[in-house]
Structures are given as C-alpha cells and as structure tokens.
Amino acid sequence: MSNVFKGVEPLVVKSKISVPYHWWAGETASAFFIKLRDEQKISGTWCAACKKLFLPPRKTCPLCFSAQIEWKTVQPVGTVTAFTVVRRQLAAMPRKAPVIYAMIKIDGTETGLLHILDEVKPGDVKIGMRVEAKFAEVRKATIFDIEYFRPAR
Amino acid sequence: MDKAAIIGIGMTKIEARRDDWTFADMAFEATRKALEDAGMTIGDIDNVITTSNDFWDGRTISCMAVGDASGASDKNVSCVEGDGTFGALYGLARTLSGSYGTTLVTAHSKGSQSVSSLITNAAFDPIYNRALGLDMIGACALQASAYMHRTGTTARQLAQVSVKNHGNALKNPVAQLGMKLSVDDVLKSEMIADPLHKLDCSPVSDGCCAIIIANEDRAKKYKGKPVWIKGVSMCADAYFFGDRDLSTAASLSKAAKQAFAQAGINDPSSQIDFAELYDAFSYQELMWLEGMGLAGDGAAGKMLEEGAFDIGGKLPVNASGGLLGGHAVIAAGLYRIAEVVRQIRGEAGAYQVKKARTGLAHGVNGLAGQSHCVWILGKDK
Ligand SMILES: [Zn+2]
Numbered sequence: 001m002s003n004v005f006k007g008v009e010p011l012v013v014k015s016k017i018s019v020p021y022h023w024w025a026g027e028t029a030s031a032f033f034i035k036l037r038d039e040q041k042i043s044g045t046w047c048a049a050c051k052k053l054f055l056p057p058r059k060t061c062p063l064c065f066s067a068q069i070e071w072k073t074v075q076p077v078g079t080v081t082a083f084t085v086v087r088r089q090l091a092a093m094p095r096k097a098p099v100i101y102a103m104i105k106i107d108g109t110e111t112g113l114l115h116i117l118d119e120v121k122p123g124d125v126k127i128g129m130r131v132e133a134k135f136a137e138v139r140k141a142t143i144f145d146i147e148y149f150r151p152a153r
Numbered sequence: 154m155d156k157a158a159i160i161g162i163g164m165t166k167i168e169a170r171r172d173d174w175t176f177a178d179m180a181f182e183a184t185r186k187a188l189e190d191a192g193m194t195i196g197d198i199d200n201v202i203t204t205s206n207d208f209w210d211g212r213t214i215s216c217m218a219v220g221d222a223s224g225a226s227d228k229n230v231s232c233v234e235g236d237g238t239f240g241a242l243y244g245l246a247r248t249l250s251g252s253y254g255t256t257l258v259t260a261h262s263k264g265s266q267s268v269s270s271l272i273t274n275a276a277f278d279p280i281y282n283r284a285l286g287l288d289m290i291g292a293c294a295l296q297a298s299a300y301m302h303r304t305g306t307t308a309r310q311l312a313q314v315s316v317k318n319h320g321n322a323l324k325n326p327v328a329q330l331g332m333k334l335s336v337d338d339v340l341k342s343e344m345i346a347d348p349l350h351k352l353d354c355s356p357v358s359d360g361c362c363a364i365i366i367a368n369e370d371r372a373k374k375y376k377g378k379p380v381w382i383k384g385v386s387m388c389a390d391a392y393f394f395g396d397r398d399l400s401t402a403a404s405l406s407k408a409a410k411q412a413f414a415q416a417g418i419n420d421p422s423s424q425i426d427f428a429e430l431y432d433a434f435s436y437q438e439l440m441w442l443e444g445m446g447l448a449g450d451g452a453a454g455k456m457l458e459e460g461a462f463d464i465g466g467k468l469p470v471n472a473s474g475g476l477l478g479g480h481a482v483i484a485a486g487l488y489r490i491a492e493v494v495r496q497i498r499g500e501a502g503a504y505q506v507k508k509a510r511t512g513l514a515h516g517v518n519g520l521a522g523q524s525h526c527v528w529i530l531g532k533d534k
Binding site for chain 1: 271
C-alpha cells in the first residue's frame with residue numbers, strides 16, 4: 001500500500017474542532033463555588049454511611065451510592081500526598097512552566113484536592129508537606145478563587 | 154465461562170507518524186491481516202466491534218467511520234470508547250451470548266494527528282479540575298510520586314523498565330521505538346514532569362490492531378491455531394482521582410483476582426508464565442505487577458533489577474517492548490492481547506519467551522489507571 005505513495009508528498013488537511021460549551025455547575029458545585037467566592041471558605045460533602053468527607057463536594061456519595069450527604073466547612077490547610085513539577089510547557093497548562101501540581105488532603109477530608117503550589121521552590125516540595133490556600137483577590141466562583149496553595153505559615 | 158478462543162490477530166506496525174495511511178487504511182490492513190492469519194474471509198465474521206475515541210479521532214461518533222474499513226458493512230457492528238481490551242471484552246460477551254460464532258474486534262488510533270496534552274486534559278472534570286491544566290503525563294507523574302514515596306521504588310528502577318522495554322522493542326518488527334539505552338541515558342533525558350523523564354514516557358503513536366474471537370465450535374473450523382480465553386475481568390475505580398489512593402491500584406487488584414479465579418489460578422506468580430502490561434509510563438509496569446499480585450507490594454523494582462522480567466527471566470514482562478516501544482492509544486491493550494497470542498503460539502521470533510503456556514494481557518482506561526481489564530490466555534483449552 002505504501003508503495004503507491006512513493007515519491008508523492010503526503011498531503012495534510014488542517015482542521016480544528018471548535019465547539020463552545022457552558023457547563024451548568026449544578027447545585028452542589030454552585031454552592032461550593034459561591035461559598036468560596038463570597039466567604040473564602042472551602043466546604044465538602046459528608047457521607048454519614050462511609051464516614052468520609054469528600055472534596056471536591058459531590059451531590060451523592062461516589063463510594064456507597066447514598067444521597068444522604070451534608071455540608072461541612074473545612075479549614076483551608078492540608079497535606080501534600082502527591083506532587084509533580086511539570087517542566088515542559090505542555091499545551092494544556094494555563095501558566096508558564098515549571099508548574100507545581102499537587103494532590104492536597106485538606107484536614108478532615110478523606111480525598112485529594114488537585115491544585116497548583118506556589119511560593120515554594122520546586123526542589124523544596126515534599127510529600128507530607130503542610131500547605132494552605134491562598135485565596136484570590138478577585139474571585140469569580142471558579143477553582144482559581146483559590147489562587148494556589150503555599151507552604152503553611 | 155463457556156469456552157472461546159482467539160483465532161486470528163493482525164497488527165499494523167506502530168509508527169510515530171503514518172502519514173501515507175488514514176485511520177481507515179490502518180483498520181483495513183489490521184483486519185485483512187487478522188483474517189489471513191485465521192484463514193478466514195470477511196464473510197466468516199458474524200459481527201464486529203470497533204474501539205475508538207472521538208477526541209483522538211476528531212470526529213463525532215468516531216466508530217461510525219471505521220466500520221466499513223473493518224469489514225462491518227451489512228453486519229451487526231457496535232463500538233466501545235476506551236482501550237482495546239475493553240472492546241475485546243464486549244466482543245467476547247457477544248460471542249458467548251450464542252448469537253454470534255465469531256467476532257472481529259478492532260482498535261485504532263492516530264496520535265500523530267492531534268495534540269495529546271489538550272486531549273487528555275479534556276478527560277478531567279470541567280467544573281473542578283480541567284482549568285488547572287493537568288494532562289495525562291502530569292496525572293501519571295503525580296501517581297508516580299505517590300507510588301515511589303510509599304514503596305521506596307527508585308528513579309533508577311523506573312529507568313531500568315525503560316531500558317528493558319526499549320531494548321525488547323528492538324526485537325519486535327511491529328514496535329516503533331526500539332533503542333539500546335542505559336539507565337543513565339534515561340535519567341539524563343529531559344525531565345518532563347518529575348519524576349518522569351522523557352524516556353520514562355511512552356511515545357504517542359499511530360497503529361491499529363485486530364483480533365478475531367470464536368466460540369468453541371467455530372474455533373476449530375479454520376486453519377488458525379486457537380489460543381483459549383481462560384479468564385477476563387475488568388474493574389473501575391473512582392473518576393475523581395483524588396478519591397483514590399493514587400499509590401495503589403485497587404481496581405486492578407480486583408480485576409486480576411477475578412480473572413485468575415475464572416482461569417483456575419490460585420498462585421499467579423508461579424502459574425502465569427509471562428505478561429504484556431500497560432506500561433504507558435515506566436513506573437506503571439512495576440505498579441501494575443504489584444497490583445496484580447505478580448510481585449510483592451513494593452518488591453517489583455528489586456525483581457526487575459535481578460532480571461526477573463527480562464525475556465529470559467522468571468516472569469518475562471513486555472517482551473514485545475510494551476507501550477514504551479510504541480503506544481497507539483486505544484489500540485494499546487489490544488496489541489497486548491495479540492502479543493500474548495503470538496507468544497503462546499510460539500511465533501514471537503527474537504523475543505519469544507521460553508515458557509508460554511499461560512499469559513496475561515492487560516489494558517487501562519482513564520486517568521492514571523482508573524480502570525483495568527485483565528485477560529488470561531492459554532494454550533490448553
Ligand atoms: Zn458513602
């Protein structure tokens with residue numbers, strides 16, 4: 001088959017799929033983001049059956065399928081359970097490399113919250129390190145209302 | 154489980170950029186090879202499963218476009234969005250349903266045609282996570298850090314996986330990226346996302362794989378030597394990967410346990426002769442081996458250093474070169490099944506393992522191993 005193309009320049013058709021989406025955040029994420037924007041507070045959902053606090057919050061328990069959840073506010077401090085320093089400028093990244101990403105177990109929760117670390121040198125990040133949320137000055141009810149996490153003071 | 158066998162396999166050579174073939178050309182080629190391998194014509198195929206992903210293909214309902222090239226015209230055709238092992242599981246279920254004696258399963262991808270970082274970033278939840286800009290490499294780097302921290306597995310051990318699999322790929326004519334490397338070569342390669350160097354990461358590739366599954370009656374009708382399906386299972390973990398303990402592979406442990414039980418295997422590390430695993434990143438080979446119970450928890454790195462997973466070792470792993478040797482996303486797990494079939498038939502040439510009665514093939518779907526599919530294949534019925 002490839003012989004057919006010998007000596008022929010392989011042509012490329014350039015294209016792009018560009019479709020706008022607007023995601024309805026739903027009542028649970030809406031409540032989370034509004035509290036984050038207006039009160040600078042982080043809140044998770046508690047499943048009484050599993051005795052676990054989930055962050056990001058979910059309307060139902062992802063483990064036991066229960067719809068019996070209640071809101072709990074947590075302190076904006078936690079522990080790094082996994083991290084990476086992305087050094088190559090990957091296409092999806094919103095800021096200039098290197099970017100430190102971390103999974104952060106907020107005190108009282110059983111889950112990891114994915115976010116960015118700053119105010120720390122890449123070489124100084126460790127699993128087990130204590131971090132706190134730095135809230136954004138201008139908040140728009142998005143995940144960037146927590147601008148980033150930084151070493152706890 | 155009723156008996157079923159794989160009676161034909163077809164693999165295109167995995168390449169970085171197959172610019173003289175469209176995805177449909179690849180599907181046709183893989184299908185033609187599988188039919189030829191089994192001694193069948195397209196008329197002998199009762200139904201077809203294609204495996205593809207709309208985002209990678211850049212096409213809505215991508216399966217609709219690949220049916221023709223997979224010989225599905227005028228047949229019952231269905232599709233799976235995910236890794237090829239999951240497509241094959243659906244194909245097996247259809248075969249065992251009694252409605253179809255033979256099922257053709259294809260899986261393709263042309264990673265060279267788009268931007269993998271943007272595609273895998275879109276796998277994240279758009280409300281809480283996506284805007285942070287993490288992609289598959291970053292997600293797996295997070296997992297690697299957690300796995301290494303918990304088990305004490307070292308960067309040199311990760312690099313050794315890369316050395317082994319790129320070396321094995323040199324012996325496999327369908328592999329893309331055979332290279333003779335040293336551990337230092339890997340550790341000196343660009344650090345993309347700590348702890349993953351460039352050579353810890355599989356390439357993004359073009360390729361298509363096809364297999365033909367037959368029930369017991371039909372398995373005997375054609376010239377191909379059947380390789381029997383002894384056990385298959387899959388299990389999915391939480392979508393939000395912060396909900397999981399990233400340093401372990403709980404869903405893999407469960408899938409493997411079920412597959413071993415179906416196959417009547419009670420001591421996997423002595424009864425599995427060799428394995429083809431989803432090593433999209435070097436650390437994954439070690440982590441998945443431990444998750445499946447083929448190595449003790451945290452012990453895979455040491456076994457690797459002792460040569461246990463070499464082609465001539467106690468448990469050859471990714472003798473074909475694995476995904477590090479060429480990673481056609483979506484097709485990668487189906488390639489693992491085809492490579493296990495090749496080994497069991499004794500047709501693996503320069504990378505043939507000595508003992509190949511019972512082999513394990515493994516596929517992954519989702520971010521950092523969210524869900525796993527495990528296949529046990531055997532020479533004996
Ligand atoms: Zn629950």
